[in-house]
Amino acid sequence: MPSIRVVNFSKYFGKVKAVDNVSFEVEDGEFVALLGPSGCGKTTTLLTLAGIYKPTAGEIYFGDQLVNDVPPKYRNIGMVFQNYALYPHMSVFENIAFPLRAKKLSKEEITKKVKTVAKKLMIDQLLDRKPMQISGGQQQRVALARALVKEPEILLFDEPLSNLDAKLRMLMRAEIKKLQSDLGITSVYVTHDQAEAMTMASRIAVFSMGKLVQYGTPDEIYDHPKNMFVAAFVGNPPMNFLKDFSVVSEGNSVYLQRGTSKLRLPDSRKGSLPEVVPEKVVVGVRPEDFRIERKEVDNGIPGTVYVLEPLGRDVIVNVRVENHEDEITKIFAEPGETFKPNERVYIVPNLEKVHLFDPETEETIL
Amino acid sequence: MSKSSSSYRLTFFQRNSQKIAQAVIITILVLITLPIIVGYVWLIVRSFSEDIVHGFIPTKLTLKNWRFLWQEMKGYPNIWQTTLNTFLLALGVMAIEIAITSMGGYVLSRYDFPGRSAMLKFILVLHAFPAISLMVAIFYVLWNIGLLDKLWGIILLKASLEIPWGSWIMKGFYDGIPWELEWAGLVDGYGRMKVWAKIMLPLVKPGMAVTAIFAFLSGWSEFIFVYTFIFSQKTWTLSRYVMGIIGDYRFADYGLLAAVGLFYVIPSIIFFFFVSKYMIKLTIGGVKG
Numbered sequence: 161m162p163s164i165r166v167v168n169f170s171k172y173f174g175k176v177k178a179v180d181n182v183s184f185e186v187e188d189g190e191f192v193a194l195l196g197p198s199g200c201g202k203t204t205t206l207l208t209l210a211g212i213y214k215p216t217a218g219e220i221y222f223g224d225q226l227v228n229d230v231p232p233k234y235r236n237i238g239m240v241f242q243n244y245a246l247y248p249h250m251s252v253f254e255n256i257a258f259p260l261r262a263k264k265l266s267k268e269e270i271t272k273k274v275k276t277v278a279k280k281l282m283i284d285q286l287l288d289r290k291p292m293q294i295s296g297g298q299q300q301r302v303a304l305a306r307a308l309v310k311e312p313e314i315l316l317f318d319e320p321l322s323n324l325d326a327k328l329r330m331l332m333r334a335e336i337k338k339l340q341s342d343l344g345i346t347s348v349y350v351t352h353d354q355a356e357a358m359t360m361a362s363r364i365a366v367f368s369m370g371k372l373v374q375y376g377t378p379d380e381i382y383d384h385p386k387n388m389f390v391a392a393f394v395g396n397p398p399m400n401f402l403k404d405f406s407v408v409s410e411g412n413s414v415y416l417q418r419g420t421s422k423l424r425l426p427d428s429r430k431g432s433l434p435e436v437v438p439e440k441v442v443v444g445v446r447p448e449d450f451r452i453e454r455k456e457v458d459n460g461i462p463g464t465v466y467v468l469e470p471l472g473r474d475v476i477v478n479v480r481v482e483n484h485e486d487e488i489t490k491i492f493a494e495p496g497e498t499f500k501p502n503e504r505v506y507i508v509p510n511l512e513k514v515h516l517f518d519p520e521t522e523e524t525i526l
Numbered sequence: 527m528s529k530s531s532s533s534y535r536l537t538f539f540q541r542n543s544q545k546i547a548q549a550v551i552i553t554i555l556v557l558i559t560l561p562i563i564v565g566y567v568w569l570i571v572r573s574f575s576e577d578i579v580h581g582f583i584p585t586k587l588t589l590k591n592w593r594f595l596w597q598e599m600k601g602y603p604n605i606w607q608t609t610l611n612t613f614l615l616a617l618g619v620m621a622i623e624i625a626i627t628s629m630g631g632y633v634l635s636r637y638d639f640p641g642r643s644a645m646l647k648f649i650l651v652l653h654a655f656p657a658i659s660l661m662v663a664i665f666y667v668l669w670n671i672g673l674l675d676k677l678w679g680i681i682l683l684k685a686s687l688e689i690p691w692g693s694w695i696m697k698g699f700y701d702g703i704p705w706e707l708e709w710a711g712l713v714d715g716y717g718r719m720k721v722w723a724k725i726m727l728p729l730v731k732p733g734m735a736v737t738a739i740f741a742f743l744s745g746w747s748e749f750i751f752v753y754t755f756i757f758s759q760k761t762w763t764l765s766r767y768v769m770g771i772i773g774d775y776r777f778a779d780y781g782l783l784a785a786v787g788l789f790y791v792i793p794s795i796i797f798f799f800f801v802s803k804y805m806i807k808l809t810i811g812g813v814k815g
C-alpha cells in the first residue's frame with residue numbers, strides 16, 4: 161500500500177479558493193481524518209486525491225509517484241460517497257460487481273468476490289434488490305462493499321456516516337475502523353464530526369476556510385490545539401473561553417488576572433510563556449479541567465449555577481461567571497456532586513492544563 | 527362527549543365534498559373532450575358505411591371505403607409504398623434525434639465549454655422561430671446538396687430543426703443525475719465515455735423515450751416540408767396522400783377520406799401505447815431509476 165503525500169496543494173474554482181496551500185502526509189496503512197466545518201475544502205481535497213479534480217497548484221504523490229495527471233481509473237482507489245452514489249438502475253450485486261467488470265475478471269471470479277465481500281458486510285441477503293429497496297444503513301454497507309471489492313490500495317471516505325441515525329453511526333464507526341485496521345489500507349476519511357475523527361483516526365487534519373490549521377494525533381489536537389478554532393472545534397462540549405485576562409508578574413510568580421479573580425500559573429508552565437505577551441489574553445479551559453467549589457478558594461472564579469444538563473453518567477453544570485454575564489462555562493461535575501440552579505459557586509480551573517490565546521490572532525500562546 | 531361529537535356532524539355536501547369535486551371535474555373534462563371523441567367516432571363510423579344521413583346515421587355497412595388498401599387508386603401512389611415512406615421518415619427523424627440529443631444533452635449539462643450559456647440562450651430563441659420562415663433558404667440548401675425530392679432530405683431537415691430543442695430537453699434529464707454517480711463510475715475504473723454509456727444513459731431512458739415520441743410523431747405528421755420539397759408521388763408520405771384526397775376537385779369522397787384518415791392515425795396511437803409508460807414517469811427533469 162502506498163503512502164500519500166500532498167505538497168502545497170491548492171484548488172481554486174474561479175475566484176473561490178476552495179483549498180489553499182495545503183501539505184500533509186498519510187503513511188502507508190494509516191487512517192487519517194480530514195476534519196472541519198462545512199465548506200472548508202474537505203471534499204475538494206478528497207476528490208483531488210481521487211483524481212476527479214486536478215490541483216490548481218501543488219503536487220499529489222502516491223508512494224513516490226506523482227499522480228497529478230493520473231486519471232481516477234488508474235489510481236486503484238475505493239471511495240465511499242456521502243450519499244452513497246449507488247447506481248439506481250443496477251441491483252446490489254451489479255453495483256458491487258461494477259468495479260470488477262472494469263477489470264475484466266471472469267464471471268466466476270466476480271461472483272465469488274462479490275459474495276465474499278457481501279458476506280463480510282452482512283448484505284448477502286440483499287444482492288437481488290435495487291438500491292431504492294434497501295435502508296440507508298444497508299445502502300451504506302453496499303457502498304462500502306463496492307469500495308472494498310476491488311481490493312484498493314487507498315480508501316477514501318466522504319462523510320460516509322452522516323446520513324445514519326446516531327446508534328447506527330456508532331456501530332459503523334467501530335466497524336469501519338476494525339475493517340481498516342484488519343486490511344491495512346491507507347485511508348483518508350472526511351468528516352465534520354469531531355467525535356468520529358477523534359475515535360477513528362490515527363491522525364487528524366483540521367481544516368478551516370480552505371487552509372490546513374493543524375495536523376496531528378487526536379491527543380495532540382486535543383491537548384495542544386494550535387489556535388482557538390481548533391480548541392473550540394475539537395471536544396464536546398467545546399472548550400470554555402474566558403476573555404480579557406492580563407498576565408502579571410509579581411515577584412517570582414505569574415498570575416492571570418481579571419477583576420478580583422487571580423489565577424496563579426504553576427511554576428512548571430510559566431517557563432513556556434513567550435517573552436512578549438499581549439496585554440489581554442483569552443484563557444481556555446476544557447469542561448473536565450474545572451472543579452466547582454461552594455466556598456471561596458485560591459484560583460476560584462465566582463459565578464452562579466445557570467442550568468444543569470444531566471447526561472446519565474455525567475452532569476454538565478452551566479455556570480454563569482460573575483460580572484461577565486455572556487460567559488457561560490460548561491463544566492463536568494465530579495461524580496456524586498449535585499448543584500442547584502442559582503447556587504453561588506467558585507469555578508477553579510486546573511492551571512496545569514489551561515490554554516492561553518492571543519485574542520487578536522487567535523493563536524495559542526501557552 | 528355528546529357535545530364534541532355533535533360538532534363533527536357534517537352536512538351532506540361537506541361529507542361528500544371530495545366525490546362532488548371529482549364528479550364536477552369529470553363532467554368538465556368530458557364536455558371538453560366530447561367534440562374530439564365525437565369526431566373520431568364519426569370518422570370510424572363513416573369509414574365503414576356506404577353513406578351517412580342526417581350527419582350521423584350510417585346507411586349500409588361496407589368495406590368499399592378501404593379499397594385503397596388492396597387496389598391501385600387512379601392518380602395516387604401505392605398506399606403501402608406511401609406508408610413505408612412515412613415510417614422511414616418518422617423512424618429516421620427519431621433515430622437521428624435520439625442519437626444526437628442523448629450526447630448533446632450530456633455535453634450541455636456536464637461540460638463548461640466556451641460559449642455554453644450563449645448557446646443555451648440561442649437554442650431558446652431558435653425554438654421560438656417558425657421554421658416555415660426558412661422555406662426559401664431550405665429549398666436552396668436542399669437543391670444544392672441534391673436532396674430535393676428525396677426522403678433523406680426531409681429526414682435530415684426535420685432532425686436538424688428539432689435537435690437543438692431536443693438537446694435542451696435531454697440536458698434537463700442529465701441535470702437531474704448527481705455528479706457523485708459519475709464520479710463513482712470513474713473511481714470504479716471506467717473512462718468518461720464508458721461511464722456515460724453504462725451509468726448516465728440508462729438513467730436518462732425516460733428522457734430518450736419522450737424525445738423519441740415527439741420525434742416520431744413530428745416525423746409521422748410532417749406535411750408542409752413534404753408538400754413543398756417532394757414532387758414525385760413515389761416519395762409521398764401519408765399526410766401528402768390525405769391532402770391529395772381532400773384536394774381532389776372531381777368529387778369529395780368522404781368515405782374514402784375517413785378511411786385514409788383513420789389509417790393515418792392508427793400507427794401513432796399504437797406507438798403512443800408502447801411508450802406512454804415513460805410519459806407517465808416524466809416529471810419535469812426528475813429521473814428515478
Ligand SMILES: Nc1ncnc2c1ncn2[C@@H]1O[C@H](COP(=O)(O)OP(=O)(O)OP(=O)(O)O)[C@@H](O)[C@H]1O
Binds near residue numbers: 179200201203205
Ligand atoms: N465545483 C465547484 N465550483 C465552485 N465552487 C466550489 C465547487 N466545489 C466546491 N466549491 C466551493 O469550495 C469550497 C469548499 O467546498 P468543499 O465541497 O470542499 O467543502 P466541504 O469541506 O466538503 O464542506 P461540506 O462539509 O459542506 O461537504 C466551498 O466554499 C464551495 O462552495
Ligand SMILES: [Mg+2]
Binds near residue numbers: 202318
Ligand atoms: Mg463535503
